[in-house]
Amino acid sequence: AQSVTQLDSHVSVSEGTPVLLRCNYSSSYSPSLFWYVQHPNKGLQLLLKYTSAATLVKGINGFEAEFKKSETSFHLTKPSAHMSDAAEYFCVVSGLEGGYNKLIFGAGTRLAVHP
């Protein structure tokens, strides 16, 4: 069975400091991994995705994530946080489970950015 664990439910940073949102996954197959962001009263928006082409993936708004198979991790980072980054972030694994193509969500990490 596949699963996703987001290690922090809340992360708080100051504007201009680095962001690290942690995600570990479990999958029997070589997974595809995604990070989505949800701003208040908005839908889920794709930040970036890993599809085995490159282990370091760059996304929108300056975010990037590194796939580390040995650590089964796909942590999301950004060098310098902006106030507009305050939102909830979801790590998602896509893979086969029971013969079905499933998207499995992590519990989410709420990012707060302080001035």
Add this chain to the structure above:
Amino acid sequence: EAGVTQFPSHSVIEKGQTVTLRCDPISGHDNLYWYRRVMGKEIKFLLHFVKESKQDESGMPNNRFLAERTGGTYSTLKVQPAELEDSGVYFCASRFLGGLNTEAFFGQGTRLTVV
């Protein structure tokens, strides 16, 4: 290109009533998913359509929930009769009929409150 659209954005109903949620996917996306997020909990899979066929409905909580996708276009999710524990945000997503690495596009969700 229009995104995934969900109607209504909010619904408040009394326990025992019926509510129907609608999702219009991106044109040409054969995959359509329903997810639900109960307050404070994770985003949970409900079911998956491929065109008009239910590919996987393992996440449907009970027989009070009925999903349809007539003609393989828009989908409806009916809750009858609604119970208090059905409150939450219902998300719809659509995805092109491709491999595991194709991204899913999400609607803004329908916030259902059962009182």
